[in-house]
Amino acid sequence: MKILLACEDFRIGGAQIFTLNIGKELEKTNNIYLYSHYQEYIDWDLVNYHFPDAKIIYPKIHFNKTIKKIDRLLYKLKIDFSIREKFVEKNIKMIMRKHNFDIIHSNMFKSDYIFSKALKNFKVPIIITMHGNYETFMENIENFNGELIWNYFKKVQLIVKRINGISILSNKNLDIFKKSEIKVLFKKAKIPTRKIYNGFAIKRPSNEFQLRSSLCIKSDDLVYGMVGRGIPEKGWEIAIKAFLEMNLDKQAHLVLIGWSKYLNELKTKYNKNNNIHFLGYKRNTIEWINTFDIGLLPTTYGESLPTVIIEYLSCGIPVISTDIGEIKSMITWKDKIAGEIISINRGEVSKNELINSMKQLPKKLKKDYEMKKIIKNAYNNFSIKNCTQSYNDFYSEILINNKNNFIIEREYKKKRILLILPQFGEGGAERSISKLSNILSNNNDVFLLVNNLSVKSIYNNSGKIISLNIPISKNVFHKILLWSYKIYKVKKIKKEEKIQISISFLEGSNYLNVLSRYKEKVFVTIRGSLYNDQTISGIKGLLRKKVLIPSLFNRSDLIVTVTNQLKQEMEKYFRSNKNRIISIPNFYNINKIMDQSNKTIKNPLNKIFDKPVIIAAGRLHPQKNYSNLIKVFSKVKSHNNIRLLILGDGYLKNKLIKDSENLGLKTCNFIQNGYDRNSDIFFLGYHRNPFAFMARSELFLLTSNWEGFPNVLAEAMISGVPVISADCPTGPREILSPNSINNGINQTLKPEYAKYGILLPMLSNDLLELKIKIWSETIIKMLSDKKLRNEYSKMGKNRMIEFDQNKIYKRWENLIGNV
Structure with missing residues (x-):
């Protein structure tokens, strides 16, 4: 945006x-x-x-x-x-x-x-x-x-x-x-x-003794400090008067940071007292706040969420302030206050109450050893990351709802929603559609439209299923005929079912959705990188990328991408209007996945874990780049007694088995031949509960050439297994290193130990041997460092809390509720 x-x-x-x-x-x-x-x-x-x-x-x-x-x-x-x-x-x-x-x-x-x-x-x-x-x-x-x-x-x-x-x-x-x-x-x-609370990312400095000495303040002197705008309502003079009348047992100082004509007048008025320091304007107030022992804000100004309170807390100092706006809740943790709150009577601060708080708080600090903990936890409420995400969500909501110069937030009304997909299956897109149908059906009438029912869904879907009963096309002319029929049939269904919103998934369904528009709002979803999709090639690929995708997708009312990188891709390469694109990531029932990850694996598959296991999951398709994963595993296997477990199925299985055997690796095709304990690589096919396998593995690997928002990567993190991923477009970087996302795709050329997982170079053909070496060395290092694995396991779980279904569903609810 x-x-x-x-x-x-x-x-x-x-x-x-x-x-x-x-x-x-x-x-x-x-x-x-x-x-x-x-x-x-x-x-x-x-x-x-x-x-x-x-x-x-x-x-x-x-x-x-x-x-x-x-x-x-x-x-x-x-x-x-x-x-x-x-x-x-x-x-x-x-x-x-x-x-x-x-x-x-x-x-x-x-x-x-x-x-x-x-x-x-x-x-x-x-x-x-x-x-x-x-x-x-x-x-x-x-x-x-x-x-x-x-x-x-x-x-x-x-x-x-x-x-x-x-x-x-x-x-x-x-x-x-x-x-x-x-x-x-x-x-x-x-x-x-x-x-939305203001967010901060304040780093506490460590030079307080040097700054104190510049004011002739000794290390054991008591320092009260105040920072703010130079207006009378902030309580500057009442703070000075209270300080002058305190009569403390020890040497004390009052440091005042701010600038205005009013403060200059106060400086002239009180300049005879050497223990009151008017510092004027300071560029980095945090450095000076760090010299304080107690922060003051006896304000009568119409405060909401004063920044200086958060700055005080960030430096670990208690606060004496009036009870205005959110100040009391800002300095409260578990009903305990990180300082003192003073009252306001008839618009004025009680000087006697302020004096008493300034005298009593230092004594309380000596006895109350929990105060530091209270201050720290109070400060943790003001994360810049949470604040930014909240505003990004709010912006997206407002953009969608913006009509005729202002928005009317309407009472939620039940909608009739059509979800369009090519057919059911066992992939990540099908799983996401299943979850979306389950949640949307709570407050709406949901319909699921597929070409045919030749493939049954292994996931639980909610809503009425409609099949077009479209056969497989025999030739180009037959395909054109079938497409004409599909467009007519879907348009008729939209009319008869009084569809208000149609949401399509995957490229072909997106074309169908736009071409069959009736009177409903048309949303197309982008679940993977269309620009980097290596299967879109040749003359057909050129036609799709240069003509079909830009012309048809941009006729929709809204394009919903699963990552911000995909949003940028649509704007840059497919000329999509920024105002008609929104990013809503995949979402997960985190508690359910964690419960399933703890379930027992039945015999004989539990015996796979008699040795350390690294795991990968997804359909056996060129996109997932399993052939190069097997080459990496071959290098790792020569240094470690370890197994590779691949969950998923697809037409490449026999080729991958042959590739493995050519490298001297013994394979187990479990569905066809049953369990073989002597195998190095286990092809297990699809499992309803992949999370139990993930949770018991040492590492999860994602070697894809391109992605959207990889479900398996997210689910592995929820399951608690540390992850190593190719830095492919798009998704992995946005999940594992969100702060490094800028415009465009930032692909790493060396190991990047990001905050939530490890990003490695894509295993593309250029410099492949070097990249295989980088991958194998990184895996070997991770296998030998249990402490690092445990740290990434913990951080991965923390990261995925942001994608809990209750949080992300609100975005869908806002999107649909305001149509």
Whole structure:
């Protein structure tokens, strides 16, 4: 997706740092631009620290200083008009026409308002994240205090009418929509709203003693610290007053980090005290926060999820703060608080309560040995990875639902859904279709359409099965005749069954689905790399890649890919519209797979595991590259007393057996000849419970030439076996090393010990002997390192939690429920 992340400015502040952090993380799988309303308020040091490669757009306004002075005069005269705002609106419209963004994600009220106004007649969806300033402006108006926004509630109404999604950090963010002026409009709009905590990836520094000494602070002195925007509402002066009146037994210091005219005034006022350190603006506040013993935030500002609280926790320091927004829940773990919460009475912080907390917390720290654990677990709630995934999901949902400039989130209604596949079978696609039919049928009427029933499904399918009874074609003319008949028949079925959504799987079914469109929404799914599919070759392959796939697939309402890499492939090589592609990965019943993996393997197959076993699974097809896997195993076998177990069947079985025997390896064709204990390679065919075999193996190997989202790799990880995979397009890298995915395919040429498994070069014909050597050496190393295998087993299981069926099904539910 091409996403514009907008913020009023990029000076130090929670919303600004969030925008930079999420932008950097989203850039790994999207094309991200940033927008600042002010060129002069971009802190490039801050930007370069958090998002070094950021592409920032800003309006270049001539006579900017003069215009700002005129605007300030108009504001003082209570005239709700801004000359500068008009220039910014014009700039936004211009960059929207130039870049054609898929999503606008705005942060902070003023940015939300100007984007909503500027893009009133554009169809691009706008999402806003509410960081707390909506409540602040509302309270300012009610108390006639602080910065006032003229016609504030009318401006909020304009935002509500235009935006397509709201992300909140705290339930308090929604208070503005409870006001009588907005309540009815907001309820009618039914804007999709998600609670998503800001995410962080903060590394704690280790130079606190050096920084302390630069302020003449001794290692055993007590340091209170505070970081924030330089506005009175943050509680700077109350913190200073409380510090001055504490009367502690030991030497204490107060370190204040932030910059503004207001803070300069405080510095002048309190400059006689050598133990109060006004440091002004610091680019990397974390380095200084790490010098604190206790972090302060006695704020009365309309906070939601203040970044500084998370920064305090990341450095392992307790917090003293007011109970505003989500602060209390942020510093709570298992009903225990990582510090002290102080109350606010009539908009003011109690100085005496703050003094008492500042005096008592150091004493509590000496006695409470669990405090470090509480702080650590409280911080773990704010993972940048979880935050980014939540926003990616939200963006995808909004894109699908975007109609007529704003989205109405509808009450879920039962749909009539047709799933189209060539025929039943035993492959990964058939298994995924089975699982999808089972889940969709809970709330919908599901139909499964196949060419014929010549092959029975080994999986449990839900829904009404419809067979077209299409025979195998005899020649080209017969094939054309059968295709014409199929298109007519499927179109008729769609009409008679009143199908609302038709979803097709695999290439031929995708053609059929598009060509037989009636009045339903047509979704085609991409489950494997079409660009890298080596079976699509010659004149027919050229026709498919250059004509059929681009022209027919792009006529669908939506293309659903199982990986982000496939999404990029469709955009790059098949000219697909970004706005009509969504990525939804395969999903798994993790608990069920884990239960099955623990089941007993019956005699005599359990005897295979009398020796160490490495395992592979999948249909015996050129795609899986088993012939080269056998060559790798031959090298490994010469160094280890080990067996290779292959689960799956296919027309290549006899050839693979012959290849094995030519290398001096004894094979067991179990289905045909039964169990042979003297074998090196066991061809077992398909098994209903492959997970029990996987769980008992030392390693799982995937040598494929191309994939989509390989089910067997995911299921092996759930079963607890460490995995080694070819870095083929697409899927393995996205599963095993998700953070390394950029635009295009990044294939490794050497062993890559990724976070969740090992990626190796594809076993293609070029430099094959070298690649076989790399594979065999890596396998031998893994077989000899039990500790490393156990670590990858654990990490693999953790990774697959993200693909639990309950999580992924929500994406399908949102997709279908809003059609």
